[in-house]
Amino acid sequence: MNTHQAQDFPQIVAHIEEQKRMLRNAQSRAGQRPARKNRREETILRFNFSRLSVHRHQFSGLLVSRTSFIPSPYAPCAQPLSDLSKIMIDDLVLETHHRGTYLLVRVVTPQDWITAVMAIVEDERGEVLLLQLYHQVDTTPRPEDILAPGTVLIIKDPYLKLTADGGHGLRADHVSDIVFLPAHDDRIPSCWRSDLQSPQDQSASFWKAKGNDCFGQSRYRAAVEYYTRALVSSPTTEESHTIKLNRSLAFLKTNHFDAALADVESLLSDTATKAGEKALFRKAQALYGLQRFRECCDVLTKLRVNYPNNTAAKAKLNAAVNRLAEQTTGKYHFKKLQAEASQLRPPWLDHATYIGPVEVRQSGCRGKGVFTTKAVKAGDLLFCEKAFVYAFSEDGAVNSAGRLDTSILIDVNANSFTTGAQPELITMLVQKLYRNPSLASLVQNLHRGSYEPVQGTFGIIDGNPVLDTFLLTRILLLNNFGCLLSDRAAAQARRQLIGLHTSFHNFPSCGLWAFASHINHSCISNAHRSFIGDMMIVRATEDLPVNTEITIQYLSHLTPQRQQKFVQNWAFACDCALCQDGDQTSDAVIAKRSRLAESLQSVLRPLTRCGSYGGTGSIANVIRKSSALLAELEGTYTKPVEEVPRIALWGGYRDVACALTLPGQGIAPNPQKAVELGLKALQCLGFVIEGGSLGTNQDLVVKKWGFMGNGLLDCWMCLKNAYYKTGSHELALAADGYAKVCYRIQFGEDETFGELD
Template identity: 45%
Template sequence: MDAHGVSTEQWERLKKFKQTLEEAKKRQGERPNDRKPPEYAYMRFMMTFGPLGQEKPGHFIYTSFIAPAYLPCTTQVADLKHITINELRLETHHRGTYILLRCITPPNRLTAIMVLAEDKNNEVVSLQMYQQENEETRPAIDIANRGIVLLVKEPYYKTMSDGEYGLRVDHLSDIVHLRSDDVRIPLDWQPRLIEVDQSAEALKLKGNLAMKEGKFWDSISIYSDALAQPTSADEADTIKRNRSLAFLRTKQFDVALSDIGFPNFGENAPEKAIFRAGEALYNLRRFDECCEVLAILCRLYPLNALARASSGRAQSRLREQKTGEFNFKLLQAEAKKLRPPHLDHATYIGPIEVRQTTSKGRGLFVTKSVKAGDLLLCEKAFAHCYAPEESEAEKSGKSNISILMNTETNTAFMGTQADLLKSIVQKMYHNPSVASPFTALHHGDYKGVDTTTVDQMPIVDTFQVERTISFNSFGCPLSSMNSQAKVRDHKDEPESAFHSTGIWIQASYINHSCTSNARRSFIGDMMIVRATRDLKKGTELSFWYHCPSRGIP
């Protein structure tokens, strides 16, 4: 793990939190009789958190504790039993059940989205939802706000850090947002006002308006409502095409392709459908297919300048992917300019392959003889979270660093690991097609679930993702060009001190050794790996543990 360590003070916090968990376990299975009355709970929540406000500038360190690991629910909702708040028991995962809640306060967002909710008996409970989208991606009020009805599968009821009781949800698939017309919603929770015109056409126009206003998540919901109404096949296709654009804007590329009808839409598909298929494939990094689709678009619509430009861009990525020919000066310039430094380039995998080693699990081996300095890998991060370097943070007057603590593994990391965890969970939840290379990485002895979907929704195990990150993430500078010069001249800390972190799938298979034969460097979210000496075919690649120039054995 290449990440900057935490202070003694933070380790003490980890120990204290672990003690709190041990005390809470003593009440496991207990039905608390000291829950606060609903009126008090509401007043306390509003006084403590209040409405969601604008983030103020400054330098902040957030601490995020990983809960004791538990598996996501893999049972269909239809096979779960409904329970109420009064039936909840402390420190218990209520397997085989679900609870229906209506939010009664605005949300608050810290390391989780928090809201106060009630059940059909007017009992209230605090609800904490982790790994939800960032505020700039999806406002918290779209996820949990007054009147929104949520179904929590196999609820986990626990003592919170403030001593109160509440529900904690770590897996995205354990929360179901119910539509207002869902038959499971009690009648007195349903909207008092019903729109007169709920036709597919009227809802489509309403969805179009939401799109123009940039309310992409709202538009997805509205278009989905439209598709639930009686309509013709042609009109349904139009609504799906419109919804596909909203899916693209919210980075849900898998379902965008599905709405377009790819790969079966044929050459008679509308111009917009073909273009959006190309955009989705590009973002999924399926450059071969993207080039094929955009070639069709350019042939059918030769006057479409945007199609030609997109085709040229896709062909450039495909060329990088196949040849390993990169303009590294251009990459350096882009990394210097872009924030976050997420570069628009492909991954090149050179003469290397993953094999089983004799004693270290899997490793990365060269498939032919290579010379010192040869490019072996130029890989774009599967996920990357950027923390401004010191000079940038001072100039902007703001920075956010997280400390991710795990009491089960006794680990704590300062950097952007908490953000990386959320980023990867979100990426795999919204685009399940990209998940398998990540889930194949080493994750210790953690045993996850074999089920990948439930109720037609993907399952992403947050705790398996966290374990995988702990074994495979790299700390990285904005550019190794400057950091390596500083290391050489003993002017700064080595690369492991940087707070930005990422996952590079192929590079994760490179084991460590005191006598390394490969060197990694970074440009933004690209990792470049070169041989440091001549290597024979079949040689396993290895990185050193620490930079020898620092005098560390």
């Protein structure tokens, strides 16, 4: 995810201003009736022509760009349908939420989809309107059309809105405001019932067969509807058991784990049922999908005892046992995770969340925070969390149609926009909670800023949860993390393509990690996050006593205007020692540091180019020039390094030390000087190191870990190489051990440390 302020991009500013103008124009017509009634045939013809034109345009081009706007928030309907009054299309007025009412409509065209699912609908009088449903896209691997012709639905608190082309149509942002009616529903007018729907004497077995046909065609949504109709068609007890089993499997296919669990629980509670084996397995599958692995293992163990020949149960039990072990011990096969993430698209990994020696508590005026429950060492695993929702995107990636795909989400009120996968992530969150309301407690209390949801949000009304899309959007904007496919793979790519120490700030993928969202920010953080697919790994970057609050960097300390972004995005100003020092340091000193750092790079740049310099004299010259620049740079700092890390100075010492161990062709290295400068570099980050100097016969021991600076791993590897070249093998082994800890912190694991190039 990449969030930007609109003022930095003139074309976006123009886009936002035009949208604001349209919103003002629309609001000026609030309460008015549409200028003219839609003509049925003309409206349908125009929609179908537009749908086909858009599809032709998309398939002929190489770039698909979708721009979504976050509209002005409005509350979802929190009333049961029985308390609402029925109205017709002719009763609607513009730019108005018709509270306390509902509209019954039928779809009359095939659906279209750009940023919303769209179709033309009619009411019982034959009046037609465009309907736009947001966040209703099926996010399963095999999506089905939700607005197929003939679909009948109810729209709670209908909202008639002016459209961009000057027309008008219905818009629904809240999935809970839409009620899809099954074909057998008594509320469907007789004039809308097809021949298949009309006969009242069709048997349960007839509808079950229809459901089985749809299931075989991977039309699981339709299958559920037919199975549901079969259950109200007077099935026998045996038929009812079979139908519920079939429906539970269809629910599983669409990730409706709560509904699947409810079906099989009703079967297992019936002592007369003969569907025990399949019901137990379906229950285990639903529990696995909800990540309730201990319960899943209990069910599968019972299944294996009663049905020892069930090979599928054996395989599922092995998987559940592995997930439970991860969940309780935090022991992962990280090398396998790396391999899985490199192969899967999207990289949704089948692994469990582990919460280690940390817990969520109140953190004063900072709200909730995460604290240690026991003392931990640098590199220790604090937690490893699977994303609640995760949307994958790659720069330059092509979609299934072979075209480059990009999405832009514009927040008109905040004058900001996001590129990447965030629009998809919002829909994924909405859909996951709507399908599995039992999971709402994991996210509903996350930080939402000043947004106040309507009473009844997340409650169950008419059998479904009331979801406020704008609340969930706000939660995502404040709590999601941008991420890479794999920090380790990205680091290797950067080394190969653009050299050592280069920063990388483009995070096209994003996700919501609910537990991690409670961690507060500090530029001088004591923990570091890394990613492998949709797994976030957080490790301590220093030794921490019990009851220490964990902090991470929301933005890098190198991010321009980060204080402004802290205020705009999270409504706080960072007051860490690094930020305070930055505020107290004059612009002239900051400019001097930047100038000296650039001069230092100019001295070092030729040294790392093959054949640029030759002979020990050149090395001596580089050391002399760089030492003078480093001394001048050190003079720009006044506060003790124990209080504030000296970032620019650290980078200078590190780069010179690394350069002296990675010379170009014909260059005689100077490992002795590399050791001296490497140790000084670490001290600039606040490391307290005992021993390590050449010729002292002292062991290398880190007494206190310092700031996790960019390139820390490279510094330790530089020291390791320098020690080896001087014959100090014990010191080299010690440096290698600390490099391994840094690798573990930076990339989340050290199982692949031996593959470091």
